[in-house]
Amino acid sequence: MDGPIVISMGDPAGIGPETIAKAWDARVERALPPFVAVGDRRSIARVWDGPVAAVSDLNVVAEVFPDALPVLTVEDAGDIVPGQPDADGARCAVRALELATGLVRSGAGRALVTGPVSKAQLYQIGFTYPGQTEFVAERCGIARDNAVMMLAGPGLRVVPMTTHVALAEVPGLLTVELMLAKARVTARAMTRNFGIERPRLAFAGLNPHAGEDGALGQEEIEVMRPAIEILREEGIDVRGPLAADTMFHARARALYDVALCPYHDQALVPLKTLFFDDGVNITLGLPIVRTSPDHGTAFGIAGKGLAHPGATIAAILMAADAATHRARAANA
Numbered sequence: 001m002d003g004p005i006v007i008s009m010g011d012p013a014g015i016g017p018e019t020i021a022k023a024w025d026a027r028v029e030r031a032l033p034p035f036v037a038v039g040d041r042r043s044i045a046r047v048w049d050g051p052v053a054a055v056s057d058l059n060v061v062a063e064v065f066p067d068a069l070p071v072l073t074v075e076d077a078g079d080i081v082p083g084q085p086d087a088d089g090a091r092c093a094v095r096a097l098e099l100a101t102g103l104v105r106s107g108a109g110r111a112l113v114t115g116p117v118s119k120a121q122l123y124q125i126g127f128t129y130p131g132q133t134e135f136v137a138e139r140c141g142i143a144r145d146n147a148v149m150m151l152a153g154p155g156l157r158v159v160p161m162t163t164h165v166a167l168a169e170v171p172g173l174l175t176v177e178l179m180l181a182k183a184r185v186t187a188r189a190m191t192r193n194f195g196i197e198r199p200r201l202a203f204a205g206l207n208p209h210a211g212e213d214g215a216l217g218q219e220e221i222e223v224m225r226p227a228i229e230i231l232r233e234e235g236i237d238v239r240g241p242l243a244a245d246t247m248f249h250a251r252a253r254a255l256y257d258v259a260l261c262p263y264h265d266q267a268l269v270p271l272k273t274l275f276f277d278d279g280v281n282i283t284l285g286l287p288i289v290r291t292s293p294d295h296g297t298a299f300g301i302a303g304k305g306l307a308h309p310g311a312t313i314a315a316i317l318m319a320a321d322a323a324t325h326r327a328r329a330a331n332a
Contacts, residue, residue, distance in 0.1 A: 003110045004061040004070070005319055007312075008100040009039030010115025011093045012077045013085040014297030015307035020115065021048035022309035023316060024069040030313050033320045034065040035113070038103075039096040040077035044069065047082055047303050058108045074099050082303025090121035097132060101139045104288045111289035111319035112136070113312070116297045130164055132292065133283050140286050148185045148284040150258065151268060151294055152318065153275025156248070157258040158267035159186050159284075170263045171219055174206060179227035179260075186258055187236050189284035192329060193322040194257075202247060202256035203228060203240030204266055210241045219262075248274075277310035280318045289322045291315040 010016030020037050021044055023030075037044070041052055053068035055061060061070045074095045078088030097117075103109040114132050129135040130144075137147035150159050161182045162173050183201055190199035203224060204210075207217030214221050224241040231238045239256060246252060247259060248270040261267035271279055272294070279294030293311030301307060 003058055003108050004065070005033055005035035005111050005113055005316055006058075006100045006103050006109035007035055007037050007113040007316070008096040008115055009037055009043060009093070010096075010117045011085055011121065011297050012040050012043035012080045012089045013082055013302060014116050014118065014299055015295075015302050016115030016297070016312075017043040018047040018302070018305070018307040019293065019309040019312040020044070021050060021069060022307070023312045025050065026309065026313060027065070030317070032313065032316055033110075034062040034070075035316055036061045036070040036072055036109075038072045038100040039074060039115075040080065040092050041071040041073050043077065043080050044071060046080055047305070058103060072099070083299045083301075085118050085121045085297070085299060087121065087125050090118065090125045090127075093117045094122065094125070094127060094135075097135060098139070101136050101288075101290075104290075105140060111291070111323040113315045113319050114290065114292040115312075116293065116295060118297050118299075133281075133290075136283065136288075136290050137286060140288060142286055145181070146185065146285050148182055148189070150186070150189070150282050150284050151271045151279055152282055153271055153279050153314075155250070156253055156271055156274055158271050159258060159260045160262075160264045160267035161260055162263050164264065167263060167265075171206065174219060174223055174262050176223055176227045176230070179203070179224065180230060182260060183227070183231050183236065183238065184234075185285040186260065190257060193282070193284070193289065193325055195325045195328075196257055198237055199258065200256045201231075201236060201238040202242055202259045203238065204244040204247060204259055204261040205241035206262040208243075208245070210243045277308050278314040279311055280315045282318060282322065289319050289326065291319040291322070 051068035053064040077092035104112040211220035281292040
């Protein structure tokens, strides 16, 4: 596909508009492909005085992109005040997300990048999804459980097998079936999105020292090892369960392409520690490419000129790269 990258701005009171604008400023230096922002263009004007081109047709994006930031406005988000989210802004964020997703699903856009939203604000207006990932998955006709969240930086990719649940619930949720489903989607997506023909998967253990042969927990023996054996029989290159405290240093990371971790923080802490300013959230298992900067709305610094565009730039570049890999595979 030759269309532009489509970026939903996220909450207009957050840092999404600013990081998108700063990404456009860096378009030449970072060799960014043409992209269009979807949302209320006034949220850009509140935080940036650069050139903006209002567009209604994605076919003109590539033409205007060198000279102005293309913006497709969905609606009036009300009185936008950076750092002060409200219901109007949340509704605008959802409608921008829906339109952006539809444009990519239709083939008009090459890939989807989603800006940060406030879940608290979304829930107040009746948003019933845990997050944007599940919303996009449903709009693409994919069951929520079949969409896999991967976080990626320049030297690490991680998949949390459970996400936004209490830590106490994780042992009961970590099943052979869950591990198989996450690993299979991940292995396929590593080839499809990253061009890695035989991806190497590594599982982090749930317990300290990966259970110490049962002395510190039974999950590695009763759940993780059986799942790993099944995956190996299927021809998937997989290691583990490994002690999580020794699998994220540089030499260890060189031995695998993606780490699958039983719980949220086990995956996100090393990723954000190593690559805080350029971490990317990419959703695996979708018929479209969807990425997102791995940070939140940061209302506390919104409108102050302090937002770093690194993760947004990384999300754009990863989306373009994944779309290229998919197109090559489809034409092979």
